[in-house]
Amino acid sequence: MRPLYRTAVIAAAVIALLLGLALAWASVGDDPASPPPGRVTIGESPDPASPSPGASAGAGPTPAPSASGEIVAPPAPVTDDDDDDVGEDDDDDDDADGDDD
Secondary structure: HHHHHHHHHHHHHHHHHHHHHHHHHHHHOOOOOOOOOOOOOOOOOOOOOOOOOOOOOOOOOOOOOOOOOOOOOOOOOOOOOOOOOOOOOOOOOOOOEEEEE
16 A cells, blocks of 8 residues: 555544544533433522422412423412502593592
8 A cells, every 4th residue: 555545544544533432422421501300500490390399289389381481470469559549539430520420
């Protein structure tokens, strides 16, 4: 074999070996984007499939996930205070003279 061809064959074999090693390392490499089950990163919701310690079925309602998979905040609580001023009249049927006949 000529020296030039032998060098080209060795280079091709080394490149193929390096590509194979890179693919093998990428397929078994540690994925930092997904934490191990049971571990919650601050600012993220826990995995709904894993039960949280101390949680019970009667602990209260939980928001249902939306169709897109986003976490939806629960609605605001209903209160009697509607932030209106005390002296205002909220009727829409006011007459010009001010009485509500």
